[in-house]
Amino acid sequence: MDVVSQLQRQFIDYSASLHREGFVDDQFTQLQKLQDENSPDFVVEVASLFFEDCEKLINNMARALEQQQGVDFKQVDASVHQLKGSSSSIGAMRVKNVCINFRSFCEAQNREGCLRCLQQVTHEYSLLKSKLQTLFRMQPSMMAVDCVLLSLVGLGNRSVV
């Protein structure tokens, strides 16, 4: 396909790089598959919801961890659990991995560890947010690009890109 338009190629490459760098995994691809003429903005909607959720949860966790007189680890754990669920639903791999670590620190009631993880989570989340926003900006020929992506990925592992 050496005549594919620049934009489409860009999108493909960018998406591939997200995959490769571990920002998103297969689940994200699944979500993209769900996007069709009936729900053309499915991925965007889910992603926005995810961002909102994330920010809320991160704020909760920050407040809980800042408590000087005894951190309520149960609450933190609950939030982390939520975050883990959300990130795995959307396919945000890196965020999910940080959450897994976060949980073990919570169980160990390690405040320092938790704070570090929180920092990491925040960092990963913002990275992902910017990447996804870039991706969504490339969207105009989303439909056709989707199909290209679908064909490239769906036609099995013989595809390179």
Added chain:
Amino acid sequence: MESCNCIEPQWPADELLMKYQYISDFFIALAYFSIPLELIYFVKKSAVFPYRWVLVQFGAFIVLCGATHLINLWTFTMHSRTVAVVMTTAKVLTAVVSCATALMLVHIIPDLLSVKTREVFLKNKAAELDREMGLIRTQEETGRHVRMLTHEIRSTLDRHTILKTTLVELGRTLALEECALWMPTRTGLELQLSYTLRQQNPVGYTVPIHLPVINQVFSSSRAVKISPNCPVARLRPVVGKCMPGEVVAVRVPLLHLSNFQINDWPELSTKRYALMVLMLPSDSARQWHVHELELVEVVADQVAVALSHAAILEESMRARDLLMEQNVALDLARREAETAIRARNDFLAVMNHEMRTPMHAIIALSSLLQETELTPEQRLMVETILKSSNLLATLINDVLDVSRLEDGSLRLDLGTFNLCAVFREVLDLIKPIASVKKLHVSLNLAPDLPEYAIGDEKRLMQTILNVVGNAVKFSKEGSISITAFVAKSESLRDSRAPEFLPVPSDNQFYLRVQVKDSGAGISPQDIPKLFTKFAQAQSTATRNSGGSGLGLAICKRFVNLMEGHIWIETEGLGKGCTAIFIVKLGIPERLNESKLPLMPKVSSNHGHTSFSGLKVLVMDENGVSRMVTKGLLVHLGCEVTMASSSDECLHVVSHEHKVVLMDVCVPGMDGYEIAVQIHEKFTKRHERPLIVALTGNTDKATKENCMRVGMDGVILKPVSLDKMRSVLSDLLEHRVLFEAI
């Protein structure tokens, strides 16, 4: 002296004469009296004497004769009348008895004589029997010898041993001086001395085979006496004046394997004979007896049989050795081939991965590079890099595909899929490219085309894509039309492929796809090359468009795998061309009976329709998760109600909901309690919705808990679209689903 009436004057009694007479009479009487005594004595002794009566008679006769003679003693002198009377009585009696005896003897003597004759006869008979006994014994011995010889001969399957043993045993049995075997040479014109009994190393004498004596022997199956002076018998230098013993020769048939037909026992009209010559010891005056000759003949036959057995055995051993050698060689070749294949597969696997990874990096990074600020020269360079690497990537893929196809290890992944969807997808893929080139693409699907078909969806799409892609590639302007319809038998045949004999059947149909383009076309002589690997049409127009030349070869392989045929028709250069292929696809049975295997990868594509309107309740505390699950289900055509807490779930759930999907990843037991409460709410089984747990936990405890509270299934998160689809169908069919955790 008494007066007597005798005429002659009485002699004067001579005293001496009188005395002699007196004595003789006395002795006679004595003898006569003793004979019967002896007779009685001996007869009493012997058990068998048939003629007692005769004996008595005879005894009486003798006694009376004796009495007479005794009484005669008194008559020499003057005797009284009493004596005379007694004498007379005695004589009379004697006369009577002797006459009776005489008469009796007439009967008896012939009898006695005949006894004698019989005795002689019996003696002769006994002699004869003796002779015969001797003969039988000899024969029996001969038989024993033969058996022993045969046993010796047949106890070995080695040709030399057989022959040697024969000679040795014969020599021993018959006490021969010399025994020799002449075998025909390869040419068949001479007989060569092969084995002898006494001489250890036969010196390879040969005699021509057509000697009269040899012919005589060969023409009869009996042992024939021959002259000791004939060439075959002259084995030793004649020493001195010894008389050579008698010589006998017999033929030994040499049977060939080819003589043994199944229904056709070999007659001894085989041409090859060996000659066995046997010599009795010289100066022994022995003669060849009949039984000895018979022995020799029997042995000769046995030898023939034994030799043929040995020959057969040799043949079969040779054949077996040959087979073993061949087996070993084949085994080696097979192992080598396997090693080669394994090496190649390993190489391919490594190539597969190792080559793709850097390619991936190159392509991704160069495209990222493109986005940055670049000078025009730099941009040009980056574009070239990208183009070349894309090309290389395609080439790698194609090569790896082809080698897998070559391997024969490629098998179609059969499944049910939406045929129209495939075409639409191809169209969608191609449209952007075509629109850039300002080509118009149109798709015509025949109305009788089945909506669903059974086949390898991926490869079919690949084929269509390849063909359509080629059409787009090689057309600079104009339009491309894709037509698809069910091929009937007339349109199935292509005159150029007489070996393609499509046979439509009840649950299969032939799909015919025609892609017509208005491009540069192809010259007719290039058409056959199109489908061969790596060959490219030489015209410059095509050369510039790139392509590895593998695409159509791969398509051809796929089409062949689908029992179809692909070809290209063209009117000539500049007039565009039409690519046509026919493939065989299956017609699925009614979809809702989902008899199809549910494999996670191959989407048993029931399509949206089988779930349309299915009411599902999704309970998940996590908003994103909930939305994603809803999206999945909506995509599958379900009607989704959402609940974000257990209370809301219980509130909303009704008998209209067929399935409840609840997330049980929450800490605590909420999810399980809901299940219990749903069970309580819907007492009748058919009203109750199926409860399925969605969980990210992979431990057994979760699964057991779910089962305990009466859930109908457990699914592991994350759920892909295909998995959701297959899970729902499975669930609806079996009403239970427990994924292996």
